[in-house]
Amino acid sequence: MAVSSVKISPETQRLELLLLLEAIYQKYGYDFRQYSMAHIKRRIDHRLALSGLPSISHLQHAVLYDPVMLLNVLHDLSINVSEMFRDPGFFLALRQEVLPRLSTYPFFKIWVAGCAAGQEAYSTAILLHENGLYDRARIHATDFNPHSLEQARQGNYPLTTIKEYTINYQKSGGLNSFADYYTACDQHGTMRPFLQEQMVFAEHNLVTDGVFGEMQLILCRNVLIYFNKELQNRVVGLFKDSLCPGGFLCLGAKESLKFSVHADAFEVVQEKERIYRKKRITQA
Amino acid sequence: MKHGPFQAIVMGASAGGLEVLRTILQGLPATLPVPILIVQHISPDSDSYLPTLLGKHTELRVKEAEDKETLSAGVVYVAPPNYHLLVEADQSLALCAGSKVNFSRPAIDVLFESAAEVFVSGLVGVILTGANHDGARGLARIKAVGGLCIVQDPQSAQVSAMPLAALAASIVDYVRPAEKIAPLLNHLLL
């Protein structure tokens, strides 16, 4: 925290923060107004400390006039850390509980919303491949960050992180050797092209964009945690409208439908791994 | 300075914290009129055993903090391993997997700073035993917005570094050995 900002009252800071987000939205169209304010405040404090600016109002001025500062702030506000087979227990549950039910469809669609650099989409493709289901699937991997999507298309990860992915893969009940799924070159591993065969990457903003198809499975993990309750409700509503009756919704380890206005539209498949299923008959 | 009325207590502890936290929670009644939020440094791979352990010897309900959950009086919310715990303006909780602060996630500074914004002079901050300086900055923020600051007496702490760092960063309201902290809170709140 910038030393001088200690003296600014919390109410004033809250107002400054709202004005900053409004300015970013009005001028550039990036809408963070319904994100978790506690989280945004923390990231902005971090930027203030780095830049030595005395207040959020000064930062607002800088963002409006200096494109580099805008990029810095956008970078601060977008958290895109991810892993393949993140939370291995979840992928084990996906393998055991969800895939057998998906296998009853002749063809099915999966939406990975907030796919970051593609890690989750490739993990899902591998899982389907090992269960002989990949030919029948289509994976829609979306994110609002074009830079992340470009990385996802390239499917290129440093070997040091691939090491961690390998451990996750094994813990998640992987049937083969993880090395079967990438080719190593120059300290990087590139995911094998066949994993992309049924994958479509597209820009999609969960705040502003709508339904784009009927899905049998939606993964949206570690994204809702950065939204406030209202936006979370909107996005879960979007998922509800996108899922076929009986379709599955998977959230991140610390996200749940418990506090959502749409909780009644879903039943719990596995609370611990945050796997839910849209009820077949939605009550009026 | 006049504090209160108190709306919440935040506590931060690291090495040696478990025992102190149990001592404090044991001394508080189920009728406690405010919620307690706790960050205890913990290994990222550990299971969420902390709430169970802390809940054994207290009348208060102890649970793991959940994202978007609304705070209730008499409940103790413990930050889960590997997530920062924050408070929103509407007094609901937020979890965040962002980068570590002071090499810690959860970090005490993150909880204290965000709670200070929300509760201002209605917040009590408590720094307990630990081997680093996490919490010092957060406690200073609580002080700056008019909250009340308590630090475990470094002499009574299993590890004194964290209390010492907190004392160096702010002029605190009370310095107390572990067993005197619950009586003090009762006196202030009931």
Ligand SMILES: C[S@@+](CC[C@H](N)C(=O)[O-])C[C@H]1O[C@@H](n2cnc3c(N)ncnc32)[C@H](O)[C@@H]1O
């Ligand atoms: C922490 S990552 C999670 C990645 C992956 N799902 C996982 O669990 O490992 C959050 C992702 O959500 C994306 N995101 C944030 N806000 C979004 C929005 N409004 N619309 C679409 N994606 C968004 C970010 O760009 C980032 O890639």
